[in-house]
Structure formats: structure tokens, C-alpha cells
Amino acid sequence: MTTINAAHPHAAGAGGKSHVVADSITMLRRNLLHMIRYPGLSVFTIMGPVVILLLFVFVFGGTLGAGLPGVDPAGGRAAYLAYVMPGILAITIAGGAGGTATTVSMDMTEGITARFRTMAISRASVLAGHVLGNTIQTLIAVALVLGVGLAIGFRPNAGAIEWLAAAGLMVLTAYAISWLAVAMGIQAKSVETASNLPLLLVILPMLGSGFVPTDSMPAWMQGFADYQPFTPIIETIRGLLLGTPLGWNAALAVGWCVVIAVAGYLWSMVIYERKSVR
Structure with a gap:
């Protein structure tokens, strides 16, 4: 683990100013080193989507592709x-998000975060380091899956x-989801709970337009699928990469990312500060 000096000149108490950026970079370095030394979570983040991709394309792709509007059944896959x-x-x-929530929960339950609280560093930087580290890790996984x-x-x-534009949206989405994952990790009472909470986020793309058009779903499900956060994000990426109509999806996608990032940040800071005074 990267050593952080309690007398750090850029600490929150030095000169009455909080040098969040400098401290965040230090915490980011710690999280990147952790990612390199313990690659298991990174491998799972990559292999899970790859397995799903290969399964759906080579097992179900011929049938599902033939059912897409305007597609020749011969080229369904x-x-x-x-x-x-x-x-x-x-x-x-x-x-x-699963890896981030798990790592944050481990830091909370093993007393590492409590040790950070005693040091003269910005409290926000401890969480920002996790967010930035996970964003980088996620983008590497996205590049490999692509x-x-x-x-x-x-x-x-x-x-x-x-x-x-597509890359920018994926960066923004990864950043927003990372803040939400950090909040889940702090909120969780155990590492096991922290690893399970983000599973809902993985399911949401399947309940949107990620695998089938939403108009093929029952009416009660279509309403949810059309307006949940991942549908406009997926439709925007699809439109940018494949030339399908964007409509309002780009604005909705950015809006959802901002809402998720702000909500995740506020949730994280409130819980973190509450646990800091215990």
C-alpha cells in the first residue's frame, strides 16, 4: 500500500486549504497498484461480458438476429x-461496480479507511481515488471487450x-457508476453484501434495449425499459457507432450520468462523514 505521510504539506489542514487533487492522485496511485497486484477482479470484469457476448452471439444470435426489424434471416448472427x-x-x-464496492468495503471493514481518517489528507480524496481507479480499470475492460x-x-x-463521442459517453458513464459503487461499498455492512449490491446494475442493461428492442417487450415492462438509465446510454452508443437515429437519447444519457454521479457522490460523502464521527 502506498504510504501517506500525516505531515503531508498538501493535507487538508495545511494553511486551511484542502488540496484534494494532489491527495486524490496519491490515492489513485494506491488503487492502481492494488489493481496490478490483485488482478482477479479485473479479470472477472473482462471475462464476464466476453462470455455473455460469445454466448448470445454464437448460441442465440442467429435466431435473435433474424427477429430484428429489416434483417435478412441469413445474416441474423x-x-x-x-x-x-x-x-x-x-x-x-x-x-x-462490483470490484469497486468490494474494494471500498474491504478498506472500511479492515480498518484501512479508519487509518486514513487520522492522517492529514482530504477525506474526499480517499473516495476519489477509488472512483478514478475504477474508471480507468473499467475503460481498460471496455477496450478489451470491444x-x-x-x-x-x-x-x-x-x-x-x-x-x-462514444468514448466520452463511456468515460462519463464509468465515472458516474463508480461513484454509485463507492457509496454501495461504504453502505454495505460486509464485503459479501458489497459484492452483491451492484448486481442490479449488471441486470439493468438486459432489462433495457441492450439485447432486444424494447418494443418487443410486454407493455408493462416496456415502460420501465424505455426510461431506465441504461437504455438511452445504450441507444446513444449504438447510434454513434452504427448510425442509428439518436433522437433525445444523447441528452438523456448525459443527464442520467450527471444525476447518478451527483447522487453517488452525495450518498458517499454523507455516509463516509457519518461513519467518520463514530
Whole structure:
């Protein structure tokens, strides 16, 4: 673990100012070192979506792809790969929350966070280090999963601007989900609970437009699928990479990311401060 000096000159108490950025970078370094030394969570974050991708494309893809609007049944598997890839990327981002919540909970239950509280560092930086570290880890997983998709035939027609916009949205989504995962990790009373709480986030892309069009769902489910956070995110990635209509999806996607990030940050800080005074 990276050593943090209690007399750090950039500490929150030095000169009455909190140098959150400097302390956050220190905590980020700690989390990146932890990711390198304990790669198990990173491997699971990558392998889970890859297995789902291969399963749905090569086992169910022919049938599901043939049912997509305007698709020739003979090319159903290729069409379904193009359709499902944005949903798989969303699952990859959501899956990163499990590792973050688990790591945060471990720090809380093993007393590491309590030790940080006694040091002259910004309290927000302790949480920010987890958020930034998980965002980087998640984006690496997204790149690797996308590479698998390209290897098995995914062929987006996006230009440079569309790729940059899609990448920007995935960064924003990963950042927002990371704050929510940190809050879950602090809230959880055990590491086991922390590892299970983010499972809902992984399920949400499946309950949206990630795997099938929402208009193929029952009416009661379609209402939820259309307005839950991951549907506009998936539709925006799909539109940017494949040229499907965006409509209001881009604005809704960014809006949801902002709401999730702010809610996760406020939830994290409130719980963290409450536990700090115990």
C-alpha cells in the first residue's frame, strides 16, 4: 500500500486549504497498484461480458438476429452482433461496480479507511481515488471487450468524431457508476453484501434495449425499459457507432450520468462523514 505521510504539506489542514487533487492522485496511485497486484477482479470484469457476448452471439444470435426489424434471416448472427455490442459494453461498465464496492468495503471493514481518517489528507480524496481507479480499470475492460467484438466480426461505421463521442459517453458513464459503487461499498455492512449490491446494475442493461428492442417487450415492462438509465446510454452508443437515429437519447444519457454521479457522490460523502464521527 502506498504510504501517506500525516505531515503531508498538501493535507487538508495545511494553511486551511484542502488540496484534494494532489491527495486524490496519491490515492489513485494506491488503487492502481492494488489493481496490478490483485488482478482477479479485473479479470472477472473482462471475462464476464466476453462470455455473455460469445454466448448470445454464437448460441442465440442467429435466431435473435433474424427477429430484428429489416434483417435478412441469413445474416441474423452478424446483425445481432452489431445490435448487442453496445449492450455488452454497458454491461462491462456496470460490472466494474462490483470490484469497486468490494474494494471500498474491504478498506472500511479492515480498518484501512479508519487509518486514513487520522492522517492529514482530504477525506474526499480517499473516495476519489477509488472512483478514478475504477474508471480507468473499467475503460481498460471496455477496450478489451470491444477488441473481442471486433475480432468476431463487429464492424461499426463510425467516423473519428462519433468514436470520440462514444468514448466520452463511456468515460462519463464509468465515472458516474463508480461513484454509485463507492457509496454501495461504504453502505454495505460486509464485503459479501458489497459484492452483491451492484448486481442490479449488471441486470439493468438486459432489462433495457441492450439485447432486444424494447418494443418487443410486454407493455408493462416496456415502460420501465424505455426510461431506465441504461437504455438511452445504450441507444446513444449504438447510434454513434452504427448510425442509428439518436433522437433525445444523447441528452438523456448525459443527464442520467450527471444525476447518478451527483447522487453517488452525495450518498458517499454523507455516509463516509457519518461513519467518520463514530
